[in-house]
Amino acid sequence: MDSMPEPLPLPPAPSRLPRPRAGLLIAVLLLSFVLGLAWLVAGQWQTESSRAALEDLRARSVRLHHLDTLLLQMLDAESSVRGYLLTRNPVYLRPYQEGQAGLEATLGALRADAWTDEGQRETVDHLALLIDMRWSLLTQAIERGVPPTAVQPDGGTGKQVTDDIRARILTLRAATQAEIDATQDGAFARFADARTMNRVLGASVLALLLVLVVVLYRQDRLRERMAQLLHSENERLHTEVAHRTQELSSLASYLTNAREAEKARLARELHDELGALLTAAKLDAGWIVRTLPADSLAPLRGRFDRLLDTLNQGIALKRKVVADLRPPLLSELGLVEALRALPDSGDIGEHGGALEIDLPESLPELPPPTALALYRIAQEALTNVRRYAQATRVRLRLRIEGDELELTVEDNGVGFDPAARGDDRHGLAGMAHRVQMLAGRLDIDSAPGQGTRITARVPFARMH
Template sequence: MDPTAEARPVPPPPSRLPRLHTGTLLAVLLLSLVLGVAWFVAGQWQSESSRAALEDLRARTARLHHLDTLLLQILDAESSVRGYLLTRNPVYLSPYQDGHAALALTLEALRAEAGPDEAPRERVDQLAMLIDMRWTLLTQAIERNEPPGANSPDGGIGKQVTDDIRNRIQALRAETQADIAATQGAAFERLADARTMNRVLGTGVLALLLVLVVVLHRQDRLRERMAVLLHSENERLQAEVTHRTAELSSLASYLTNAREAEKGRLARELHDELGALLTAAKLDAAWIARKLPAEAMAQLRSRFDRLLDTLNQGIALKRKVVADLRPPLLSELGLVEALRALADSGDIGEGGGRLETELPEQLPELPPETSLALYRIAQEALTNARRYAHAQRVRLSLRTEGDELILAVEDDGVGFEPAAREHNRHGLAGMAHRVQMLAGRLEIDSRPQHGTRITARVPFARMH
């Protein structure tokens, strides 16, 4: 890939995501809650008012009953005395004899119903005085065998007292009935107010519920739109990541290939140019040594020997550098022999640990890029084992397994944590990229103090 080529267009980012109006939803919910509480309080107030009105009506109805009972008891007593006076039969006196105690109970009930108010209790006391007066007159009539003033045109004092009692009872009944009517009127007014309040609050609650349903529906639609937009954004980002990853991978492949090409160019130049210069210098030094007189050569022998040794070391260094840049065995004898030579190129660790190899006798002809990638992976793994692992034993193996060619380097060194993110593992990243270029995979199995195993698996079918 040419890194200067124009990059593929990346999908544009979507418009800004819509906002969920959470504040509106909370306001509607809060207002619904307030109206619901108000509706509940109004219902409780209506219930308490109705109960109080019913209690008041029951008390006033009981007062009417007591007033009617009081009047009936007095009339029964008068009738019993009148019957006795007409017949002289004592059996007629039973309502009179039992009536006094009944009248006392009825008057006591009326006083209790009057409550702490002075005016109603005073009227009841006045009524009690009239009843006592009438009872006294009835007692006198029994003793005299005739009612007092029975022959008078107006019926006598007895009739007047009875009329007065009846009038007072009728007045109390009218007052009680007026109170009952007022209580009923107030209850009906409160009922009308409560009905109006219930209608208003109910309508408000229903309206808010309708608004809440609409808001929730809009929220659901917004969530669906957000989900669609987020999915679209994720796809766009995934496409961009894939695009950028492909660009970086292609750039890394280009740089790797360019680096290998540059290494090959340098190896050729060193072999051709520097090698020729060093060889020519060695030949010239040898020619000069042969042409000098023996007397002069005896004095310069040590320096000529040092010069020749230096030239030989330079030639050997040139060969080593050329072999590192572009191993000649890899192109001449193949991957297996290049790996054998790589294994023999140095000891393991400072203590000169053992390096074991398990290599096949031969392999099918491999593409140059495959052989070079596997060789570089082995070279990097052995370099790490020599420099950092402090291993005493390293094992290099190459084998075929099914449709895969497997290269493995295993040591018993200090190991490391593969999941830990560090900034100095470019060698491992380079191995992984070389394997990815061949559509293979790199496996790293390591733990602190338990050694390291690096396995490169390359599809074998791609090499035919």
Template sequence: MQLITPLQSRSGRFTRHGRHAMLALGCALVLSLFVSSFWQATASLKALGELQLQAERTGRLDSLLIQLVDAENGVRGYLLGRDRNYLEPYLNSLATIEYTLEDVRHDVEIVRDNQEALAQLTGLITLKLRILSGEVARARGGPDAPRGATGTAGRRYMDSIRKTLAEMKSRTVAHGQRSFDASIAHVERTRWVVATLSAGALVLLTALFVVLRRQIALREQIADLLQQENEQLERLVRARTVELSDLASYLTNTREAEQARLARELHDELGALLTAAKMDAAWVVRKLEPAALAPHRERFERLLKTLDSGIALKRRIIDDLRPPLLQDLGLVAALRTLGEDFAKSSGVRVTLELPDTDLELPPESSLALFRIAQEALTNIRRHAQAHNVKLGLQLAPERMILRVEDDGVGFDASRTPQRQHGLAGMRHRVQMFFGEFAIDSRPGAGTRIRATLPLAAVVQGPAAAATDQ
């Protein structure tokens, strides 16, 4: 026996606490890594969003300039050619400039440096559109109307609009670049945090791998020890089972031999005594005078009936100890007589499914099958409360099957009491011939007993079957 020292005990507790601390630290690292990764992803998405918003803001400024240029070009073309088709870009631009300018106002709420420029831009655009509208109105007044759309005032306003839009675009780009640089710096910091946490997690995983390897090696050693112990225990159980099986077989055979000896002594000794007593009583009755016999005739008749009952009891006891029909007529006749006697004594309807001719079997096999059927019918008489019983013997290929079925109260076969020696005896008799014993029963559904014996073991006997196996 190996003793565990206090130092080993403290070491074991320290190891367990260390594993728990490593697991807790690992969980914290994984959680931190998850949070950092999520933080980095959020910062990256924010940077991409800033780039997209910057592109949209600068795009709206460019779109506003393009719309004004399209409006000016449309008016110029109309003034030169008096073709109303040139007014279509101008009219479309009038419809979209206001919406674009409203979007620019929303952008200015974010880029506050462009608020003054937006006010100036709004005024310039209003003046520019007013000039264009006046030019169109004058052109519609007649072919000799003056043309001023491309005049000095119009060009000055347009140049001022371009300059204002360029300044606003420059400030918008600068604001977006600052936001993007801040997001990039945030992502950079988060990357180092993630790298540090990943390195810590990798170190922790390596340590856990080493610990798990040691645990696996220890478990393998324990499993080997348990397997060795189980094999030793299995050998011991197998040896004890063989001993108990041999002992049970020996006791069964001894009991059968003792019953056979007792049956022979009852038949020879007690039978002779009872027969002699009956003959003597009958001789006395014949020798007495009628006048002398008359007062004692009733007593002599009762004596003869008692002797007949004793002889019948002797015969019944001998039949139970060693059925003479089994030796004289064979197994089939003995089972048929057993079923008929059971039906007469119990009042239960018995259906016999037996072969038409007898089977040539060794005495041990015939006796085992007969005892199984006898014990089954005894259990039915005591416990089943059945109305119908079926007793059958079937010779199948390479096996012999004995069935006993009833429609009684049944029982839970999975919870058979341990003191059911009758069932244990039947099971052991089947095991002596290396057969299979099955009980199928449920409360209220009757009981079905099936004993299947290999034909080789039945014909040759259990010793020969054991040699074959």
């Protein structure tokens, strides 16, 4: 069910509204991404450098342990041999007997260490030779049964070799400790640099986040402003459309009333002036026929008969035109009788359509504008049926439904699509406007091949 007329579409919104600056937001987001990526890379670099420093410290600490272990194993072997030679107790020889394998393992670990200085690696090799030499001296002392330092005031060759071993171990240990200190200093320096970088990057990211918050806040304010502008613009457009619609409605009402007034004026002039002229001409023609002698009238009798017939047709045509312009039955007998006489006016019947009339016996007296509007709607609807519907059955019904007076014209014709817009729908628009003038509504129910039903409803309580 479609109602007429539909509301007018709103004009497009103006293009002078402010636009959000998306470029700034994209730039801030991109810069934040770059700084975040830099922060991530810096953190990864700091982690890797810290791990490398810790592994280096652990390796050098293990080297220190090996050097200390080597010196301790050598001194334990010397003490073991000295105790055995002094006491001749074989128990004292156990550290010596078990120490050679430990010395070889410790020396192997030192040789396998990643020495960065070639001189240190040569020192380790020379240290291994000194230890072999010292171990040979200890073995000889056990075989002779006399300590090698017993007859020598300076301790002899064994003490010199031991002192040389201790000096070289201490040299390697000092160099390793210096490397550990340098590694620690470098790690601390990198920690300081990383902390400074983290502070800079963190402050930059926080600043960008603050800028992003400010930008988003301004974007939100801008959207609110745009929404307010759109709302105010829509309100203005709605007001303007309502005002223009009211102007058009008033103009249409004025034109409709002016057209009906002009029709009434033409009907009066045709009835009074043309009717009087045609009637006078008919009376004069009849007087001439009656006054002429029979012998003079005989040759002109045919022409006078055609003249009288033409005058009668003119009078009948005048009555029909006057009835179309201002139906006399509407003003004299009311809406019901005017509608009942519509089939006699020739508005339907060209396609063999039969009109069914369902009208009340009587109605309360209606205001002339209301009766005329409903009559014109029925007249226009039946005219459309005659022109377009190709219907075989048409029904005209008028009834009271509650507080409304309902007029329905229904046919079983070809129908149409009410939603389709066309330039030839002025009749339907005129019906809708007439109903709107009475504060009513017009409903059109139709579909291709399913006939058409037009229903006009106007408030009945206002017509008392």
